[in-house]
Ligand SMILES: Nc1ncnc2c1ncn2[C@@H]1O[C@H](COP(=O)(O)OP(=O)(O)OP(=O)(O)O)[C@@H](O)[C@H]1O
């Protein structure tokens with residue numbers, strides 16, 4: 001899946017560099033350039049549908065900011081709508097924050113959303129992340145679906161036997177969580193035995209391929225783009 | 237539909253059930269069960285046995301058609317103490333810390349006084365041969381004991397219908413035999429889903445074969461399970477006790493000690 | 494002990510194993526296995542089958558006595574690529590994200606170059622009939638595929654001895670039959686612990702019966718499994734294919750469709 | 751309650767990364783001192799999956815239902831391992847569900863890991879003598895500290911020209927809205943630790 005464009009390690013680096021470049025934007029003038037960059041990446045990823053779908057949450061948040069900030073803060077009144085006053089400083093702040101938020105999310109999704117999460121973690125490992133963290137992340141990812149399904153079935157079992165609703169269900173939730181933890185503990189003992197039997201030592205992730213030319217090119221372009229955004233932000 | 241002469245306990249009426257991600261998982265199932273009747277439900281992995289049980293118990297909603305218990309429709313999300321579901325995974329069902337707490341969970345939620353809830357639980361444990369393990373933490377039970385604790389949890393609600401999903405999985409022979417004896421001695425109506433066809437044969441006079449979400453056969457156990465072409469077409473095998481003996485079978489044995 | 498004429502692969506020598514909370518779980522077990530031999534291990538829940546496998550593989554330490562592979566002692570905590578253990582719970586054994594990563598995990602830890610590790614894994618997958626599923630996420634496999642992936646993971650280390658704990662649990666008939674065919678085609682020595690006596694009978698010429706941590710019988714499969722008083726004394730049942738037919742069995746069937 | 755991308759200035763986001771890295775280094779140092787740290791990886795991972803899965807389930811806290819934070823519980827059961835567990839959890843949440851973001855990862859790490867360590871400390875100090883009190887304080891204390899950290903970061907991070915009074919008002923409402931969550935988590939941790947103390951003491955981290 002990662003055959004197109006840079007590999008997982010390079011994608012992580014590119015995403016971080018671009019995200020921090022965008023996060024450091026202070027003025028509104030550079031935002032159009034940032035949008036062009038983000039939209040370009042989304043289109044190039046060939047995943048624009050998925051990116052749009054996953055951006056619904058952040059878009060709602062941005063919308064909220066755009067409603068609340070202009071009404072609640074600032075001194076220069078732009079317009080009055082009944083009891084509400086639309087203010088310039090608030091509007092500017094909202095536009096800036098929402099613009100940064102949406103472009104960072106779009107850039108990271110365009111770069112990372114199409115990769116299987118396991119590859120991302122393997123990519124982190126080759127960024128010299130401690131093995132303990134990478135292995136923790138891999139095992140957590142591996143068992144997340146199973147544990148979620150178990151927990152869901154336990155909730156069903158409770159419901160079928162007439163478990164309470166409302167606040168009286170809280171102790172039951174605690175009990176379910178406790179049983180979940182106990183089972184996780186037992187399972188972890190078996191997993192550890194399985195890992196050791198097959199010689200666990202150097203970590204779980206398969207070593208990733210070395211960085212290739214296109215990875216280096218991608219990272220360099222990203223660095224230049226990020227520095228460009230920062231420079232434009234200064235001069236405009 | 238249930239006249240005074242022919243009482244029906246459970247009735248499925250052209251039931252279709254879907255899962256959000258997939259299309260229909262069960263289509264057009266019609267079935268009826270008399271009080272006290274024991275029916276085996278067989279079929280390959282993914283045939284839809286567990287889905288059917290969850291629909292009957294009111295956990296999953298029906299797409300079309302419906303489920304009726306003693307004439308009244310069962311709707312999803314309702315607490316139905318007259319239907320006892322025993323899950324395929326015993327661990328998931330035992331969510332309370334100790335055996336007695338788990339088994340008395342249902343009766344307590346019926347609003348019974350604590351003493352009576354406990355009495356019911358004790359009786360259910362006794363029926364399942366678990367007396368003496370009341371205060372054992374659930375995760376210190378063996379696989380077979382867990383399974384029986386689940387059944388006790390369902391029985392404590394005194395349901396009219398028991399739905400048992402793979403009751404004999406992971407049991408050894410002694411435990412399996414004990415389970416069969418326990419189930420055979422119960423007056424409730426039962427639907428038993430299992431890959432253990434010998435168990436089905438021993439417990440259920442009637443068998444329903446399902447595959448890909450449809451009923452493929454419904455009839456006397458020996459007729460359905462012994463029908464080699466039918467069983468083969470749906471990825472099953474005729475159980476050993478119904479096959480003509482293996483070429484090297486009996487004769488060989490009789491000569492060994 | 495193993496002379497040049499009678500080669501022994503595995504040898505248990507008056508082995509006793511304890512669990513911290515309980516006393517001895519296995520006592521005084523002596524057993525030897527020739528290369529390529531397939532032995533079934535039967536016994537009730539809690540007899541100590543899993544404990545024995547874990548001790549042989551070096552996960553649990555022995556209290557007294559010892560385990561020797563090709564004459565050399567196995568001690569706990571060591572990485573022993575010549576012994577492949579397939580766990581009772583397949584899910585727990587497949588801890589890597591994709592099938593190929595999991596199966597090549599062992600070879601990579603042997604220090605083999607990546608290409609050779611992958612080649613070994615591919616060969617093992619092929620042996621288990623899983624070619625084509627290399628890049629499948631492990632949690633998208635069916636129960637039977639998971640079980641075979643576990644076996645492939647053990648095979649990729651090219652062990653001389655495979656320890657299989659309940660290989661047919663939770664499989665439907667088609668998957669079980671496929672698994673039996675795969676195991677029957679392998680040259681390794683195997684110890685197979687199972688409650689599925691028909692499977693043991695098909696795969697193992699020799700059977701060891703254990704109960705309460707002691708060996709109760711060791712001999713030809715048909716002799717041990719067909720010995721009704723012995724089996725009964727240890728909570729087992731003679732498998733159907735070895736029993737004289739049920740009174741209501743065959744005749745009845747032949748008359749049904 | 752995750753801080754999203756782009757809200758706070760980039761200097762704060764970088765400082766957040768530095769703080770998280772510092773916490774992580776400290777935690778790894780403490781972990782390395784334990785007898786067999788590698789053997790605990792599966793245990794920590796399995797417990798993390800449970801926390802993760804449980805935080806996806808909405809729990810009724812009238813008048814609404816909320817998602818639990820569980821930082822306190824992670825501290826009590828994982829000890830110093832809570833720091834890597836929190837960071838891994840946050841990374842996965844950002845990648846899989848879009849909760850939080852990659853620039854805010856460091857700050858979010860601080861918001862969740864410090865409360866987990868606080869809960870661990872409370873449990874070690876008070877829980878030994880008064881287990882129920884210690885459990886409740888660990889559960890709700892973690893939520894309160896996380897809220898405080900979150901509010902401080904947002905206050906410090908929003909542009910200076912905004913109306914300070916309105917800002918404080920909004921935050922006050924936000925904090926008050928979370929009081930039921932703090933109580934609920936206190937009750938959950940209390941009930942849960944009672945169960946664990948009764949049937950499986952090994953899950954309580956001592957060290
Ligand atoms: N939670 C779920 N979400 C979506 N689809 C599901 C879920 N559970 C089962 N299915 C699908 O529904 C179909 C029927 O599954 P079901 O579990 O009812 O089969 P089953 O007959 O119980 O099989 P088994 O013998 O393996 O227990 C399968 O195709 C399965 O993929």
Ligand SMILES: Nc1ncnc2c1ncn2[C@@H]1O[C@H](COP(=O)(O)OP(=O)(O)OP(=O)(O)O)[C@@H](O)[C@H]1O
Nearest residue numbers: 379512514515518537538539540541542543544545
């Ligand atoms: N993790 C454990 N800690 C303590 N005791 C254990 C543990 N696992 C098993 N035992 C005990 O050791 C004995 C042997 O258990 P073991 O799991 O080896 O049996 P088994 O023959 O594999 O049974 P089954 O057929 O159910 O798999 C049992 O009495 C059991 O209670």
Ligand SMILES: [Mg+2]
Nearest residue numbers: 285286324401
């Ligand atoms: Mg099922």
Ligand SMILES: [Mg+2]
Nearest residue numbers: 542543581658
């Ligand atoms: Mg076992």
